[in-house]
Amino acid sequence: MSELNDLWAYLEKKFHDTEAPVGYSTWIATAKPVALTKDQLVIDVPSKLHQDYWNKRLVTKVVEGAYQFANLEITPVIRVADEKPKTTTTMPKKPQSDGADDDEQMPTFMRPTHLNNKYTFETFVTGKGNQMAHAAALVVSEEPGMMYNPLFFYGGVGLGKTHLMHAIGHQLLAAQPNAKVKYVTSEAFANDFINSIQTKQQERFRQEYRGVDLLLVDDIQFFADKEGTQEEFFHTFNALYEDKKQIVLTSDRLPNEIPKLQERLISRFKWGLSVDITPPDLETRIAILRNKADAERVDIPDDTLSYIAGQIDSNIRELEGALLRVQAYANLKKTPITTSLAADALKNLKLDGKTMGLTITTIQNAVSKYYNVTVADLKGKKRVKQIVYPRQIAMYLSREMTDNSLPKIGKSFGGKDHTTVIHAHEKIGQELKTDDQLQTDIRELKNILKA
Numbered sequence: 343m344s345e346l347n348d349l350w351a352y353l354e355k356k357f358h359d360t361e362a363p364v365g366y367s368t369w370i371a372t373a374k375p376v377a378l379t380k381d382q383l384v385i386d387v388p389s390k391l392h393q394d395y396w397n398k399r400l401v402t403k404v405v406e407g408a409y410q411f412a413n414l415e416i417t418p419v420i421r422v423a424d425e426k427p428k429t430t431t432t433m434p435k436k437p438q439s440d441g442a443d444d445d446e447q448m449p450t451f452m453r454p455t456h457l458n459n460k461y462t463f464e465t466f467v468t469g470k471g472n473q474m475a476h477a478a479a480l481v482v483s484e485e486p487g488m489m490y491n492p493l494f495f496y497g498g499v500g501l502g503k504t505h506l507m508h509a510i511g512h513q514l515l516a517a518q519p520n521a522k523v524k525y526v527t528s529e530a531f532a533n534d535f536i537n538s539i540q541t542k543q544q545e546r547f548r549q550e551y552r553g554v555d556l557l558l559v560d561d562i563q564f565f566a567d568k569e570g571t572q573e574e575f576f577h578t579f580n581a582l583y584e585d586k587k588q589i590v591l592t593s594d595r596l597p598n599e600i601p602k603l604q605e606r607l608i609s610r611f612k613w614g615l616s617v618d619i620t621p622p623d624l625e626t627r628i629a630i631l632r633n634k635a636d637a638e639r640v641d642i643p644d645d646t647l648s649y650i651a652g653q654i655d656s657n658i659r660e661l662e663g664a665l666l667r668v669q670a671y672a673n674l675k676k677t678p679i680t681t682s683l684a685a686d687a688l689k690n691l692k693l694d695g696k697t698m699g700l701t702i703t704t705i706q707n708a709v710s711k712y713y714n715v716t717v718a719d720l721k722g723k724k725r726v727k728q729i730v731y732p733r734q735i736a737m738y739l740s741r742e743m744t745d746n747s748l749p750k751i752g753k754s755f756g757g758k759d760h761t762t763v764i765h766a767h768e769k770i771g772q773e774l775k776t777d778d779q780l781q782t783d784i785r786e787l788k789n790i791l792k793a
């Protein structure tokens with residue numbers, strides 16, 4: 343049995359012992375574990391109502407349970423499964439539906455968009471790094487299609503790009519309840535497109551995507567390499583743009599840094615406004631944690647919040663995960679939350695995101711020692727494998743573990759072009775999926791760098 347199944351069996355047993363039978367059958371028996379990665383457990387539940395309940399009441403118990411089970415440090419991600427709900431709660435029907443569609447047969451691209459209720463402007467904390475993005479998002483939600491079209495957010499992982507997109511959708515729907523809002527990831531768009539070809543429903547696909555008032559496409563860096571999808575998206579974009587319908591896009595980098603993105607898409611994405619979101623400063627991180635703690639009714643002193651905010655400096659998802667972890671730890675110990683308890687709870691937290699204060703030079707030194715090459719070699723132009731490989735690894739780590747821009751990283755490696763850094767990052771990222779030795783090396787290097 344896989345670790346996922348083992349863990350789930352353990353959690354089921356735990357919930358069986360602690361929950362009332364009706365609670366168990368309503369919430370636990372209907373949930374389905376989908377994936378276990380090194381830091382996330384993805385659980386599908388049948389409806390929004392279940393999702394809310396899980397997030398409020400059960401998630402911390404899962405964190406505790408996983409820790410008790412095998413010292414796993416995971417954050418549960420509760421998703422609403424795409425399928426028809428098994429309980430009596432009904433999913434909202436798409437307003438434009440003619441009623442003839444059964445959800446089971448409905449092509450994925452016809453399914454209604456579910457915006458996350460937590461991702462609103464009210465719950466979004468502004469600070470220096472996101473002020474401009476927030477302001478642009480507000481403008482676009484109030485006057486879609488008028489000022490900034492497309493609106494393009496770019497920046498590192500977990501900095502609130504998706505949150506802002508959903509907030510735009512909520513705000514527009516509050517003002518115009520009949521507006522048609524569609525949120526997809528670029529991968530969902532690609533899958534929808536392929537499904538529409540396979541089921542010969544391209545015309546419906548086009549009507550669906552070209553008939554919206556607001557199209558939100560998340561993580562468009564995954565359009566790289568998908569030529570057919572880019573072609574289709576190009577036409578979707580044009581149709582919406584000509585109709586003055588608003589398009590909002592996000593990516594982890596600027597359009598011209600996305601490999602294999604067609605020039606004509608890059609130039610269109612530049613027609614509107616591109617806004618960078620950068621990591622929040624300490625004050626903003628504290629404010630985000632305070633908001634979150636209050637919303638979840640977690641009793642936590644200010645100095646403890648400052649402590650947690652000081653530990654994680656770049657990824658807000660990790661920041662929220664840390665709060666959850668402290669909360670779970672306090673539950674486990676049955677004591678109130680204090681700074682020393684938080685320190686204990688976070689002691690072993692292996693931060694996957696950017697590590698505080700880490701510089702490219704430190705990475706170069708560590709990699710050169712690890713692979714027994716000189717720093718000059720890493721910065722040089724020699725093309726022999728024994729040097730190229732550590733050089734690519736050092737570039738990969740610089741991209742993963744620091745906030746430096748691609749051009750800055752390129753410059754630090756003897757003035758190389760940013761496309762060389764992109765190539766190195768992608769190559770190592772790909773190889774990591776299958777190469778056990780590389781996985782070990784990267785893990786060890788990260789441990790050395792975090793020490």
Ligand SMILES: Nc1ncnc2c1ncn2[C@@H]1O[C@H](COP(=O)(O)OP(=O)(O)OP(=O)(O)O)[C@@H](O)[C@H]1O
Nearest residue numbers: 465466467498499500501502503504505630658659
């Ligand atoms: N300014 C903020 N105020 C409050 N919460 C925030 C803020 N920014 C991000 N968050 C929260 O952090 C988490 C991660 O944000 P989000 O998913 O929007 O990041 P992202 O930039 O889209 O990341 P990715 O690149 O992984 O898609 C969410 O729970 C979100 O609500």
